[in-house]
Amino acid sequence: MRNVYLAVFAALAVLTAVTVGASYMHLARPQAIAVGVCIAAVKVSLIVFFFMHMKFEGRIIRWLMVAALFFALILLFFILPDLGWSCAVCFGGEGSPMIQGFTWGIAVLLSLPALLFGAFAFFIIRSIRRKNELTRDHSTAI
Amino acid sequence: MSDSHAMADTNTGIPSGKLGMWVFLASEVMLFGGFISSYVILRTGSTNFVVPGKEMLGVPLAMVNTFVLITSSVTMVLALDAIEKGNVKGLIRNLIFTLILAACFLGIKSYEYPHKWHEGITISSGLFGSFYYTLTGLHMLHVVGGMAYMGYLLRNALAGRYTVQSHARVEYAGLYWHFVDLVWVILFPIFYLL
Numbered sequence: 001m002r003n004v005y006l007a008v009f010a011a012l013a014v015l016t017a018v019t020v021g022a023s024y025m026h027l028a029r030p031q032a033i034a035v036g037v038c039i040a041a042v043k044v045s046l047i048v049f050f051f052m053h054m055k056f057e058g059r060i061i062r063w064l065m066v067a068a069l070f071f072a073l074i075l076l077f078f079i080l081p082d083l084g085w086s087c088a089v090c091f092g093g094e095g096s097p098m099i100q101g102f103t104w105g106i107a108v109l110l111s112l113p114a115l116l117f118g119a120f121a122f123f124i125i126r127s128i129r130r131k132n133e134l135t136r137d138h139s140t141a142i
Numbered sequence: 143m144s145d146s147h148a149m150a151d152t153n154t155g156i157p158s159g160k161l162g163m164w165v166f167l168a169s170e171v172m173l174f175g176g177f178i179s180s181y182v183i184l185r186t187g188s189t190n191f192v193v194p195g196k197e198m199l200g201v202p203l204a205m206v207n208t209f210v211l212i213t214s215s216v217t218m219v220l221a222l223d224a225i226e227k228g229n230v231k232g233l234i235r236n237l238i239f240t241l242i243l244a245a246c247f248l249g250i251k252s253y254e255y256p257h258k259w260h261e262g263i264t265i266s267s268g269l270f271g272s273f274y275y276t277l278t279g280l281h282m283l284h285v286v287g288g289m290a291y292m293g294y295l296l297r298n299a300l301a302g303r304y305t306v307q308s309h310a311r312v313e314y315a316g317l318y319w320h321f322v323d324l325v326w327v328i329l330f331p332i333f334y335l336l
Contacts, residue, residue, distance in 0.1 A: 002223055009216040013209060016330075020205050023196075023335035036331040043327045051219045051320040060154055061164050068168035072175025079183050127153045 008050045015043050071112065078105045163314045167321050174325055177280070181273045181332065191269045196334075198261050200254060204334045207250045208326065214243035215323040218292075218316050228306040230299065237296045240319070244289045251282055274333055281329060284322045291315050 019039040027035065049055045054062065079101045152158055185191050217239040224232025258264075258274075265275045295315050298304060304312060 002220065005216060005219050005223065009212065012212045012327075016205065016208050016212065019331055019335060020201065023201070023331075033336055036336050040328055040331050044324050047215065047320050047324045047327065051215055051323075052317055058155065060156060061161070064164055064168050065171070068171040068175075072171050072179070075176060075179035076182060079179075080186065130153065 004050060008046050011046060012043055015039050074108055075105070078108065157310060159310055159314050160317075163317050167317065170321060170325075174277075174280070174328075177273075177277050178328065178332070181277065184269055184273075188269060193270055194261075194263055198258075198263065199334050200257065201334050203250060203254060204330060207247055207254075208330050210243050210246050210250070211323050211326050214240045214247070215320050217243065218319045222309075222312050222316050225299075225304050225309040225312055226306065230302065230304065233304060233309075233312065234296065234299050237292055237299060241289060241292050241296065244285055244292070247285055248282065248289075251278070277329055278333070281322070281325055284325070288315075288319050288322050291318060 019036060022035045022039075023032065048065075054065070079098075152161075154161060185193075217236045221233050221236035221240065224230075224236060255275075263271045263274065265271055292315060295304075295312060298311070
């Protein structure tokens, strides 16, 4: 594993140099953002999969992180398109795209606690059932 | 120190400490995610968002800081690698390296902050300044917390409490530390480069 870690380290160092170099190349704004975001995404994946051993983790931890990332990105992508379509100065008008975006964001976030508690209840009920099954198996075996 | 692998006998098959650390990191994703999203949205949407020129931001120094943090991540993972092979000396050495590098990061940041303040980027000078100090400050607090965590590990390691069979806390500390590194990898381009 030691060699893998050192290889990942080399990749991270090179990518850092590349992203700094690219930022001095006076790229057009969209391209500059694309390059920066892509390189950051690659670096983050390298850290998560190799240093944090996500590569060797099971379903539960993977889905936990996917869920967290999904809800964090909702904050970004439910509002950003509305900003793109609306003009920056018509903020706050009745029924404006910005307000609609916020309304949807609020609705999604409101449904979050319900989802979360549902998930907890699901796991608790499942583990109780499993425990009952296990004790039943044991008693029949004896 | 009863963090033995016998504890791994849980319903999920994942040791409780590890699952707890990942759940904590998921909540950290939401914390930083909220701040970063509001930064991106205000930066693209607000007409009052003035981005200071690149020469004012001190990109070379921030790049050095990025290297420092990446290197500290590697020494942390090498510390885990060492104790997995039963090499306590390697664990202690790499933990000390990690602590020194974390202190370097803080040192460079404490040079950077007053410098920026003099250039006119203050916490109340505009949206950029507010976001810059909030997010890098929050990240810096995480670095300080990580150093405390590593100091604790170092004390235990020096007392000979970690062995091949029992070193789960080194792994959990590593998860946290890599996450702190990962956040910086995102903050560096969005504040300094783009």
